[in-house]
Amino acid sequence: MNHPAPTKTPVLRLTGVTLHLGRDQQQVTALDEVDLTVAPGEFVAVTGPSGSGKSSLLAVGGGLQSPTRGAVHVAGVDLTTLKEHQRTAHRRRHIGYVFQHANLFTSLTAREQLLLTAHVAGRLDATTRRRADDLLEAVGMTARAGHRPDRLSGGERQRVGIARALVLAPEVLLVDEPTSALDRARARDIVGLLAEQTRLHRTATVMVTHDHEILDAADRVLTLRDGRLS
Amino acid sequence: MFLALRDLRVARGRFALIGAVVGMIAVLGVILSGLASGLADSGISALRALPVTHLAFDRSASGELFSRSTVTTDTARRWAGEPGVRKAEPLGQQLVHARLGGAGGKQLDLAVLGVRPDGFLAPPPLSGKPLSGDPNGVLVSEEIVKEGVRIGDHLTAGQAGTRLTVVGTIGRASFGHIGVVYAPLPLWQRLHYGLPGALPDAAAHQATAVALQLAPGTDTGAIDHRLGTRTVDKAGTYAASPGYTAESSTMTLIRGFLYAISALVVGSFFTVWTIQRRHEIALLKAIGAATGYILRDALTQAAVVLLAATAAGTAVGLVLGGALNGSAPFSLQADQVTLAAVLLIVLGLAGAAVAIRRITKVQALSALGGDR
Ligand SMILES: Nc1ncnc2c1ncn2[C@@H]1O[C@H](COP(=O)(O)OP(=O)(O)OP(=O)(O)O)[C@@H](O)[C@H]1O
Numbered sequence A: 001m002n003h004p005a006p007t008k009t010p011v012l013r014l015t016g017v018t019l020h021l022g023r024d025q026q027q028v029t030a031l032d033e034v035d036l037t038v039a040p041g042e043f044v045a046v047t048g049p050s051g052s053g054k055s056s057l058l059a060v061g062g063g064l065q066s067p068t069r070g071a072v073h074v075a076g077v078d079l080t081t082l083k084e085h086q087r088t089a090h091r092r093r094h095i096g097y098v099f100q101h102a103n104l105f106t107s108l109t110a111r112e113q114l115l116l117t118a119h120v121a122g123r124l125d126a127t128t129r130r131r132a133d134d135l136l137e138a139v140g141m142t143a144r145a146g147h148r149p150d151r152l153s154g155g156e157r158q159r160v161g162i163a164r165a166l167v168l169a170p171e172v173l174l175v176d177e178p179t180s181a182l183d184r185a186r187a188r189d190i191v192g193l194l195a196e197q198t199r200l201h202r203t204a205t206v207m208v209t210h211d212h213e214i215l216d217a218a219d220r221v222l223t224l225r226d227g228r229l230s
Numbered sequence B: 001m002f003l004a005l006r007d008l009r010v011a012r013g014r015f016a017l018i019g020a021v022v023g024m025i026a027v028l029g030v031i032l033s034g035l036a037s038g039l040a041d042s043g044i045s046a047l048r049a050l051p052v053t054h055l056a057f058d059r060s061a062s063g064e065l066f067s068r069s070t071v072t073t074d075t076a077r078r079w080a081g082e083p084g085v086r087k088a089e090p091l092g093q094q095l096v097h098a099r100l101g102g103a104g105g106k107q108l109d110l111a112v113l114g115v116r117p118d119g120f121l122a123p124p125p126l127s128g129k130p131l132s133g134d135p136n137g138v139l140v141s142e143e144i145v146k147e148g149v150r151i152g153d154h155l156t157a158g159q160a161g162t163r164l165t166v167v168g169t170i171g172r173a174s175f176g177h178i179g180v181v182y183a184p185l186p187l188w189q190r191l192h193y194g195l196p197g198a199l200p201d202a203a204a205h206q207a208t209a210v211a212l213q214l215a216p217g218t219d220t221g222a223i224d225h226r227l228g229t230r231t232v233d234k235a236g237t238y239a240a241s242p243g244y245t246a247e248s249s250t251m252t253l254i255r256g257f258l259y260a261i262s263a264l265v266v267g268s269f270f271t272v273w274t275i276q277r278r279h280e281i282a283l284l285k286a287i288g289a290a291t292g293y294i295l296r297d298a299l300t301q302a303a304v305v306l307l308a309a310t311a312a313g314t315a316v317g318l319v320l321g322g323a324l325n326g327s328a329p330f331s332l333q334a335d336q337v338t339l340a341a342v343l344l345i346v347l348g349l350a351g352a353a354v355a356i357r358r359i360t361k362v363q364a365l366s367a368l369g370g371d372r
């Protein structure tokens, strides 16, 4: 494991983040005083049992959910101080998100899923198209690039979702269970790709998983238990 | 437009359905617009064609001015001397029954307009001779020609059996859905009087109104006051012709309802559609799409559907209407058809916009599934 130099300014920093979900009797503490700092080019893996708050950690880190308490800095800006539309713009410019369930658009082909992300960001040009094709190749989806999600398997959809998050080479990459639907060999390839892209584009990557076999690709492995990170 | 167009392609069945509804409304829109223009034509086309800016009626007449007003040729002469008046001549209007030829001939209704044969109101004939020759000569409109009346034919009109000779024809002209006949004023006065025998002196100086060409800004109020008339501008006279106001407001009401229904149907469709794609809207926000981007995308989709459906429907309407065209009362007018199409699109877009607005309320977090 090669740790990045500590002088690097972090791109992702959560400080004292607490998240309560639900109301009254049903209230759950999904995140409990979480501190997490990720530097550019650093690949952090977070494990933990089901319901420990892994998806919640990414939702807060990606500005999809505001924490009950604490600060979330992404690329130098505290997301909790932003308005909704500013958070959306910040996500567009700095964050790539791999959802736990592939979450693809039903009317788009695999390739178009990637292109839409670029179009949304106003960056749909020849370079991005080429990068989209390269990423589809890297996740082994070239032959299926013209298929829509209803004709893809669960694992294929998951791989398209991963390629989509990488298409704009974001500064912060948040990855939720990327290998849950993949076989062993394919899982290794995919995590290898995430690690390679992290180094290449100096991305701050947080990958959430309970697959212990893929942890050795990460620079650091943290554990979440009942919303506490250690 | 990236997602909207692909959604259109993939969900084409659903969009074809709403497109068919809008398209059929567009067909109806064309037909109704043809009917409205046709009704207006057969109601007032003769008035519209008059080379006047205003008509001055008898001040004491109200409502259906054309059947209630009587002025004298002297009033017309005095109008001609007032400041700002470029032209002023008496105009007579009278509905009469007539027979083609003598007794037993085909029965006809005529809207007879009486004018000075050599005055500015007398229309130039399309065929035949002008009014200025034969004192019993009349010009008949295309509507009357369609009834089988030809140049050289004789018509026997009114109780008094006044004989009219057709000397020429003019284009389409009707008044209150009745074909127009132009007659020299003295002949018109005899028809208006209606009784056989010599014309009394009073009847020999009558007309219905004074036809005017006024300079802009002419103070008609003062002149009306002096001459005992009531001046109405040309468009204002349409309302005074039989049935015109009731017909045009009924048509407007029907068309208004049609477009309101269309807007509501389109609105309902896009409401359901937007609710169905809530998850994808959340996902768009999660990958960073601004609300404006999503709204534009969705509105473009609605616009494409409305444009395509309206264009197709209008084309079908024009083909169907083309078959009806000419058979009264139906007349297709380019500006009216265009207006109908534009209204359909604009109101449909308004309906869609209201439906699509709910996009703004969708939370990016919903993309993760569940209800956080
Ligand atoms: N809307 C909600 N209301 C209340 N509690 C919720 C809500 N959503 C999630 N939770 C709870 O928050 C906790 C953390 O959920 P989270 O989805 O972050 O877990 P996770 O670690 O990602 O689990 P998994 O490995 O199964 O995906 C869980 O106990 C879950 O039951």
Ligand SMILES: [Mg+2]
Pocket: A054, A055, A056, A100, A176
């Ligand atoms: Mg999870």
